[in-house]
Amino acid sequence: DAGITQSPRHKVTETGTPVTLRCHQTENHRYMYWYRQDPGHGLRLIHYSYGVKDTDKGEVSDGYSVSRSKTEDFLLTLESATSSQTSVYFCAISGSFDRETGNTIYFGEGSWLTVV
Amino acid sequence: KQEVTQIPAALSVPEGENLVLNCSFTDSAIYNLQWFRQDPGKGLTSLLLIQSSQREQTSGRLNASLDKSSGRSTLYIAASQPGDSATYLCAVRGGSEKLVFGKGTKLTVNP
Numbered sequence: 001d002a003g004i005t006q007s008p009r010h011k012v013t014e015t016g017t018p019v020t021l022r023c024h025q026t027e028n029h030r031y032m033y034w035y036r037q038d039p040g041h042g043l044r045l046i047h048y049s050y051g052v053k054d055t056d057k058g059e060v061s062d063g064y065s066v067s068r069s070k071t072e073d074f075l076l077t078l079e080s081a082t083s084s085q086t087s088v089y090f091c092a093i094s095g096s097f098d099r100e101t102g103n104t105i106y107f108g109e110g111s112w113l114t115v116v
Numbered sequence: 117k118q119e120v121t122q123i124p125a126a127l128s129v130p131e132g133e134n135l136v137l138n139c140s141f142t143d144s145a146i147y148n149l150q151w152f153r154q155d156p157g158k159g160l161t162s163l164l165l166i167q168s169s170q171r172e173q174t175s176g177r178l179n180a181s182l183d184k185s186s187g188r189s190t191l192y193i194a195a196s197q198p199g200d201s202a203t204y205l206c207a208v209r210g211g212s213e214k215l216v217f218g219k220g221t222k223l224t225v226n227p
Contacts, residue, residue: 033215042219043160043205058214090159092215103148103167105207105215107160 003027004108006091012114019078021111023091025071030095032074033105034058034066036087043090049074081115088112118143120208122218129196130226137191137221139206144184147209151180151191154203154220163204164191196225 003026013019023032033048035058045058047066055066063085065077078085091108119142129135139149148167152160164173164180166189172181179192189206203222207215 040219043207043217045214048214092160103209104162104165105150106162107152109159110157 004091004093006108006111010112013081015082015115016080019081021076021089023074025093029093033092034076035090038087083115086115118210118216120216120218122221126222128224133196134194135196137204139189139218141187141208144187149182149189149208152205198225198227201225
């Protein structure tokens, strides 16, 4: 299994509070992603990173910001959490230097966020 | 905008049956296609990756094919087992590093 750790794994927070989810990898992969998964919508990309301090928006980026100050860490921040951001958040990585697996994307175990 | 569709949304089969899961995509200019498995409450596990220049990939009882020109991929599972019960997702990658996912096929294999 790819070395991806998400924290926290479960969180309940109140509307209007800021929340930060952390993704940590031990694989030295170049690309890191944040997805959310919701019933009826499937997996949707929030933001992704193609290197340290290099990030770009996905299809559902409103209300979210990200930062990547080190290769191994990718942070997702909900500036002011809303009930519509209740979801399961998945971090993913890709871009190893292995020719066979370099294009494969690996996922973390997910972070369950409930906004009340 | 790339769209990925998986049919059927759910499938129930008896143990031992061979089965095919379908994935179609609207933009044939893809870089690769990947099949994943997701168990309830878990993350996604990569099953097979097919580069755009390839026609198929095999791993054990799994075989994935890719017809880029028609925008289709199939995942063939041989001799299905109850442990194969899960949701199977396909995802395509275009020129950027972003993956676009289908909504998945929920497979139940009955003993």
